[in-house]
Amino acid sequence: MISNNRKKDFPIPERLQKASAELENIARNVDKKQIKDVIYKGIKTENGEKIYTVRDTLKEIYYNKCAYCEIMEHKPEIEHYRPKKEVKEDKTHQGYYWLCYEWTNLIPSCHNCNTENGKRTQFPIMGDRVNSPSFLISNQKLDKEQCKAENSPLINERPYLFHPEIDTPETAFEFKINGAIRGIDHLGRGRQTARICDLNRENLKYRRQIIIDDYKKCISESLDDYFDGTINERSFRKKLLFVFLKIRINSQPNKEFSLVSKYIESDFDQIIPPLLPTPKQRLIIINAYRRFKNNTLYELNS
Numbered sequence: 001m002i003s004n005n006r007k008k009d010f011p012i013p014e015r016l017q018k019a020s021a022e023l024e025n026i027a028r029n030v031d032k033k034q035i036k037d038v039i040y041k042g043i044k045t046e047n048g049e050k051i052y053t054v055r056d057t058l059k060e061i062y063y064n065k066c067a068y069c070e071i072m073e074h075k076p077e078i079e080h081y082r083p084k085k086e087v088k089e090d091k092t093h094q095g096y097y098w099l100c101y102e103w104t105n106l107i108p109s110c111h112n113c114n115t116e117n118g119k120r121t122q123f124p125i126m127g128d129r130v131n132s133p134s135f136l137i138s139n140q141k142l143d144k145e146q147c148k149a150e151n152s153p154l155i156n157e158r159p160y161l162f163h164p165e166i167d168t169p170e171t172a173f174e175f176k177i178n179g180a181i182r183g184i185d186h187l188g189r190g191r192q193t194a195r196i197c198d199l200n201r202e203n204l205k206y207r208r209q210i211i212i213d214d215y216k217k218c219i220s221e222s223l224d225d226y227f228d229g230t231i232n233e234r235s236f237r238k239k240l241l242f243v244f245l246k247i248r249i250n251s252q253p254n255k256e257f258s259l260v261s262k263y264i265e266s267d268f269d270q271i272i273p274p275l276l277p278t279p280k281q282r283l284i285i286i287n288a289y290r291r292f293k294n295n296t297l298y299e300l301n302s
Ligand SMILES: [Zn+2]
Pocket: 066, 067, 068, 069, 070, 071, 109, 110, 111, 112, 113, 114
């Protein structure tokens, strides 16, 4: 998972904006049967076609990726960050029904992160749980500001699950050479997020390992070619430059599994050099990457 602050650049889909009266009813009567998937999924047009404005807007904001595992997803599911009908950790809770059409509560997710062994109705928190919208007490209209994930009272729940639009999960994870992801922040949010969304399922680990292996393979081949005299130092540096730039490009938010490359980019010495067979090779690559970060690998090459 990576942070994403692009939602503010996109208008809230019209269908969600128009649902405010329906939402008032759902919230006032705790009538979860009125929650209709069509509003945030597909809407049938007059000619029978289905359009998916909510899904497609989320898809664009999140670069066609699942917000949790970063896999490319052509038809993401509309995930409710706070579950709308029930909460696994609190059987007496009615679910966050008043957030069913709340834009900050909707996140694009692949099927595996959302259901299967993934999130479902999980929503563990560190603080006090919000059980109902405050307007039920004051008898006022639903306060839209209080429904936003980044505002009080919801933010005071202190969720374990990272919210990509509020949190910066980038520093809370590390990756192993087998593609495993591990939470490392002191609050345990990274660990819990990985557990909740099943981010260490075999397919994801395998896909992330391929990325790590590919960088290692390119670097090893460059070293072999250099040591056996196939290429000179100038070409060797050029080849390394190409690999390092590839890591940088793949760490951009529109790339699948960008967090793996972002992690390698910032913690290169921890993950790539240990994969090389000799201390001499490791030292050469550590120094080359240091020069790359200082923009001097290219200078030496010229
Ligand atoms: Zn996913």
